[in-house]
Amino acid sequence: MRVDKARNRDMVLAAAARLFHEATHPDEVSMDAVAAAAGVGKGTIFRGFGDRRGLLLALYQEHIDRELTAPVAEETPAQTALELMTRTWRFKQRHRILTLALEREGFGSPYQNSGYTQLHAQLTDLVGQARGTDNAAFLAHALIAAVRSDLIEHLRNHPEIDAEAGLRELVYDVLG
Template identity: 65%
Template sequence: MRADKARNREIVLAAAGRLFDAANDPDEVSMDAVAAAAGVGKGTLFRGFGDRLGLVRALYEQRSAQEFAARPVGDDGDPAERALELLTRTWRFKERHRVLGLAFERAGHGSPYTNAGYDWWHAELAGLIAAARADAPAGFLAHALLAAVRSDLVEHLRGRPDTDVHAGLQDLVRSVFRDGKQR
């Protein structure tokens, strides 16, 4: 990547990040607003990211990579504990980047299941479930666990003091990782 193109990319991502952080709704952040905040033309955005989805994806992936590269999920230990750590960190990430998370999940043609990172998260959780319970429908259960950290649910439960998210995630993970014959 040329130096000026790389510089513009970082300027645009930083401007988009500030706008998403300040917004209350993903629809408040337009390509026009990002271009103006970054001090570049709209053509620069479209050449660099393709469309709004490309911009949202790039910013989400940048922030997600920073979050999980800084302290990767451990490779050792109990699969249920690793899954709980992954889900808890994902929930907290989505709380901190709530409007961006909503934009990213909505950007998958209305489905969070078609965004860029979903397959990776699903494979990670399915692998942990399969390691703990060889007979479990790991693929389905991984989808169910990921549904518990969707951005729209994080948004729905935001500011509700009657909801103990950590306890709920912990209980959900325990129920998935428990041998299905124990009822």
């Protein structure tokens, strides 16, 4: 990658990360706002990322690579699954506007990204270890539904709900 292209990419991702962190709603972060904050033209963003979805995916993947790639302690399948689910919940809380924007982007499905695919594969394996492979893939999808960004956002208005305790109960009910 050319030095100026790499520099522009880094500036755009840093600007987008800052804007999403400061925003209160996904629609507040436009391509124009990102370009202005990064000090580049909007065409630079389109050439580097294709479209808004491409920018969102790149930023999301950068956060995943930095925050969710640490190995999970090998314990029981249920304990490992709970650690994965809790990390995902906390990650989506930290990056709530970005994850909401990604899920709302309208590209057909929030299930079409590498983060989802990786988490699903890990949970499918853990469910399979705990209770056999029958329905393991479905149960993994069902577990991931509990950490969707729109649910996390909804529960922000319900402080009486202890989401992490609920995750623990759900994981142990499914994995035994």
